[in-house]
Amino acid sequence: MIKVGIVGGTGYTGVELLRLLAGHPSARVTAVTSRKEAGMKVADLFPSLRGRIDLAFSTPDEARLQDCDVVFFATPNGIAMNEARELLAAGVRVVDLAADYRIQDVAEWEKWYGMSHGSPDLVAEAVYGLPEINREAIRGARLVANPGCYPTAVQLGFLPLIEAGAVELSSLIADCKSGVSGAGRKAEVGALLAEAGDSFKAYGVAGHRHLPEIRQGLGRAAAQPVGLTFVPHLTPMIRGIHATLYARLTADVDVQALFERRYEGEAFVDVLPAGSHPETRSVRGANVCRIAAHRPQGGDTVVVLSVIDNLVKGAAGQAVQNMNLMFGLPEQAGLGIVPLLP
Incomplete structure (x- = not known):
């Protein structure tokens, strides 16, 4: 069973990751972070997850993210670039749902995002996570930049x-x-x-x-x-x-x-x-x-x-699709969801 950590679990992409992973046959969420909501039960903030996610939010320092197999960053731009290195050094794979590693030209990224990049050396290693073009590279990646x-x-x-x-x-x-x-x-x-x-x-x-x-x-x-x-x-x-x-x-x-x-x-x-x-x-x-x-x-x-x-193919679903590839799982694992109508 893949142990999953989510940094920034209170936003729309964070709760969407929780929804998808709650039904994943080979993954289990073991840590969800939020500085503001630390100590609150996830299901108290998101009642749709009652009976599916029995965790409380924790601060990043308390979450023991280094014990996870993979960590998703569902955070604003500029967070993963300062925290991914330590996790990678501990053998944790990282999927960033923000934009920190999407653009290979660091100067171009800094121009559009208005900040200095915290780990420019990792940009070259990051694999752009659009499976329909980069499937094989994603399989062997430590760091995946989930597309916008x-x-x-x-x-x-x-x-x-x-x-x-x-x-x-x-x-x-x-x-x-x-x-x-x-x-x-x-x-x-x-x-x-x-x-x-x-x-x-x-x-x-x-x-x-x-x-x-x-x-x-x-x-x-x-x-x-x-x-x-x-x-x-x-x-x-x-x-x-x-x-x-x-x-x-x-x-x-x-x-x-x-x-x-x-x-x-x-x-x-x-x-x-x-x-x-x-x-x-x-x-x-x-x-x-x-x-x-x-x-x-x-x-x-x-x-x-x-x-x-x-929020799904454009964010959390594609992130889970990338995780499946990174861990040698069937690409559709946890993603066989019929769209909602009406």
């Missing part, structure tokens, strides 16, 4: 086209919408019901922190830099990301067949039949990305629709 939610939806949507050399790389467009849980579990005026409800807005048009991460991933697939316009939007829903992606074709390809071939055998990417329009509710609570590819009027523009649950 927008980057997961966008990269999975664009990858088949880029890998096939079928689109113009200088003018990719990602028009993305997210539920308010993507902002995290914190008091913030913009996420209040009276502020976000019955409204819809773009944000970060001049530049969003996920932009360099997406460009890095797509550039690796293309073996050259790509030009990407990325515009995120906030929608009045709790969970979900809908990415509408645009690219100009440079080859006359069967787009549907291309996507079906690329993701054949992938447990967590579902290519829908031609003409489909995936909905965010079709992935709610599940670790799956549903994709539909369109070529409107048979022209040279391809439109890809990619939907995920930002």
Whole structure:
């Protein structure tokens, strides 16, 4: 049984990790940290976990994280980079759900995240945890950088086209919408019901922190830099990301067949039949990305629709998927969850 520690167990990704791991056949949560809620029963803060998680929150110092086999950091940016080294030295594997190890260019990371990196030497070792492109590297990794939610939806949507050399790389467009849980579990005026409800807005048009991460991933697939316009939007829903992606074709390809071939055998990417329009509710609570590819009027523009649950395939579910790979478990272990409807 894999002993699991979670640093930062009171946020949305933390409680989602707890939900998924509570039903995992080969993993057991042995420590959950929170400085603010130390001593409180996890199930008292999250009643949905009553009878499933019989632990209290502890401070990081008290948690004996070095006794764990793997530790998930479900913390704000800037925490894992200062705490991962000690755990790695103790033989603990680490999965960081924040952005500390996602961007390989440390100077670029520091520019976008506004702080000095605490362990730049570990950045080169960190494996980017998108299993659909890095599965074998993840299996042998000590340190995994779990992808962001927008980057997961966008990269999975664009990858088949880029890998096939079928689109113009200088003018990719990602028009993305997210539920308010993507902002995290914190008091913030913009996420209040009276502020976000019955409204819809773009944000970060001049530049969003996920932009360099997406460009890095797509550039690796293309073996050259790509030009990407990325515009995120906030929608009045709790969970979900809908990415509408645009690219100009440079080859006359069967787009549907291309996507079906690329993701054949992938447990967590579902290519829908031609003409489909995936909905965010079709992935709610599940670790799956549903994709539909369109070529409107048979022209040279391809439109890809990619939907995920930002807290599952966009965060905690993908982290568990990575853990499964790191420990030689079936990739679907603990993740056979049917999406919630309605």
